[in-house]
Amino acid sequence: MSKIIPVHNESKKESISKNAAKLFRKKGFSATSMRELAVDIGVEASSLYNHIGSKSELLQIICFKVANDFINQINELEQFEIGVTSKLEKIIRFHIHKMLEDYDMVYVANHEWKHLQEPFLKNFLNQRKLYESKLIEMIKLGISEKSIKKLNPEVLTFTILSAVRGLEFWQQHKKNIDIEELEKTMVTQLLTGLIK
Amino acid sequence: MSKIIPVHNESKKESISKNAAKLFRKKGFSATSMRELAVDIGVEASSLYNHIGSKSELLQIICFKVANDFINQINELEQFEIGVTSKLEKIIRFHIHKMLEDYDMVYVANHEWKHLQEPFLKNFLNQRKLYESKLIEMIKLGISEKSIKKLNPEVLTFTILSAVRGLEFWQQHKKNIDIEELEKTMVTQLLTGLIK
DNA sequence: TTACAAAACTAACGCTTATTCGTTTTTAAT
DNA sequence: ATTAAAAACGAATAAGCGTTAGTTTTGTAA
Numbered sequence: 001m002s003k004i005i006p007v008h009n010e011s012k013k014e015s016i017s018k019n020a021a022k023l024f025r026k027k028g029f030s031a032t033s034m035r036e037l038a039v040d041i042g043v044e045a046s047s048l049y050n051h052i053g054s055k056s057e058l059l060q061i062i063c064f065k066v067a068n069d070f071i072n073q074i075n076e077l078e079q080f081e082i083g084v085t086s087k088l089e090k091i092i093r094f095h096i097h098k099m100l101e102d103y104d105m106v107y108v109a110n111h112e113w114k115h116l117q118e119p120f121l122k123n124f125l126n127q128r129k130l131y132e133s134k135l136i137e138m139i140k141l142g143i144s145e146k147s148i149k150k151l152n153p154e155v156l157t158f159t160i161l162s163a164v165r166g167l168e169f170w171q172q173h174k175k176n177i178d179i180e181e182l183e184k185t186m187v188t189q190l191l192t193g194l195i196k
Numbered sequence: 197m198s199k200i201i202p203v204h205n206e207s208k209k210e211s212i213s214k215n216a217a218k219l220f221r222k223k224g225f226s227a228t229s230m231r232e233l234a235v236d237i238g239v240e241a242s243s244l245y246n247h248i249g250s251k252s253e254l255l256q257i258i259c260f261k262v263a264n265d266f267i268n269q270i271n272e273l274e275q276f277e278i279g280v281t282s283k284l285e286k287i288i289r290f291h292i293h294k295m296l297e298d299y300d301m302v303y304v305a306n307h308e309w310k311h312l313q314e315p316f317l318k319n320f321l322n323q324r325k326l327y328e329s330k331l332i333e334m335i336k337l338g339i340s341e342k343s344i345k346k347l348n349p350e351v352l353t354f355t356i357l358s359a360v361r362g363l364e365f366w367q368q369h370k371k372n373i374d375i376e377e378l379e380k381t382m383v384t385q386l387l388t389g390l391i392k
Numbered sequence: 393t394t395a396c397a398a399a400a401c402t403a404a405c406g407c408t409t410a411t412t413c414g415t416t417t418t419t420a421a422t
Numbered sequence: 423a424t425t426a427a428a429a430a431c432g433a434a435t436a437a438g439c440g441t442t443a444g445t446t447t448t449g450t451a452a
Contacts, residue, residue, distance in 0.1 A: 030226035162362020193389030
């Protein structure tokens with residue numbers, strides 16, 4: 001008989017969730033079976049149900065962990081008394097760090113949330129919308145302060161979000177570039193453009 | 197008895213593929229059943245197999261249709277005798293148009309390609325890599341010509357690609373903004389930045 | 393009208409799915 | 423060593439999956 005062995009001091013539920021995130025990212029939520037997850041952990045599928053309620057619950061844990069992390073970060077940031085563009089820079093850098101550190105979970109939250117069941121689906125989308133509107137308000141403030149170009153604030157926001165959410169590309173190129181260069185390039189490009 | 201009725205002069209296979217793209221986008225490839233697709237078309241599941249070989253083939257049709265469209269466009273563009281930044285602008289605008297016109301197919305090609313079977317999976321990824329390297333070369337040329345800032349060319353490329361691939365966000369905001377403003381904002385932001 | 397091909401149908405196949413059940417093993421505290 | 427809880431197991435369930443086979447209906451052209 002094998003055992004579910006959590007690393008460090010995380011709970012077994014967390015341990016299973018991280019394993020699930022890895023598989024959900026690689027194969028997608030629907031294409032990942034509980035049996036595969038069990039094999040990956042080294043246990044029988046039925047044993048998992050001593051620790052979790054359902055496959056769906058695993059997706060919930062992953063998605064809301066990520067959503068909360070981002071919401072918390074932007075809430076903290078709002079307290080700071082710094083300029084809008086500095087805040088944007090901090091947000092971009094946070095996205096980069098998060099994506100590189102919790103790759104599997106962030107990827108799954110970004111790509112597999114549609115498989116959440118109600119009421120979690122609505123809940124998740126609300127949190128996302130909240131995050132987006134905080135960012136939009138930030139940009140609008142920048143425009144009114146004349147530190148940001150007078151362009152459509154929603155488009156500006158979604159372009160930034162799309163760019164940082166696309167950082168999953170970078171897992172495969174990780175070795176060829178260091179994080180500081182990655183951050184510098186993206187911040188520069190998104191804030192000041194690529195044309196000289 | 198119902199019938200598969202293709203619109204315009206497209207084949208029944210194309211008609212089924214478009215329907216499939218719609219469902220694959222909404223629910224994901226794995227979570228979409230052939231029976232659901234059949235209901236959506238108004239026919240029995242088994243009837244579909246008079247026109248297509250397999251569920252997997254539908255995904256192939258969708259992914260390679262999109263991949264070819266993008267490869268063709270960048271090949272055409274390479275002939276043009278215009279500056280690097282003008283080419284980049286044209287590419288960004290093409291992505292925007294494609295995403296708005298063939299939303300379902302482009303979305304599926306971007307998000308569900310991992311469910312392609314070999315050898316199609318490798319094939320698809322090769323085509324994507326080819327497209328990306330053409331773009332990277334373009335940017336490198338711009339840097340050597342000093343029209344583009346001396347930043348990491350790969351990062352610059354993937355940031356642009358991520359931003360335009362993220363245009364799926366815009367399906368839900370379609371009504372609130374016109375395409376020309378969307379294009380202008382994105383081109384300006386990606387090329388010249390958002391800071392005044 | 394007859395004949396043939398295209399495309400629909402119903403029924404079923406074998407397989408996989410998430411999950412549950414009852415039981416046994418392991419772990420940890422007394 | 424005894425006991426109770428935690429966590430593993432194997433087997434089973436009902437539902438759903440992609441796909442196939444055989445048959446019937448439909449559309450088309452002679």
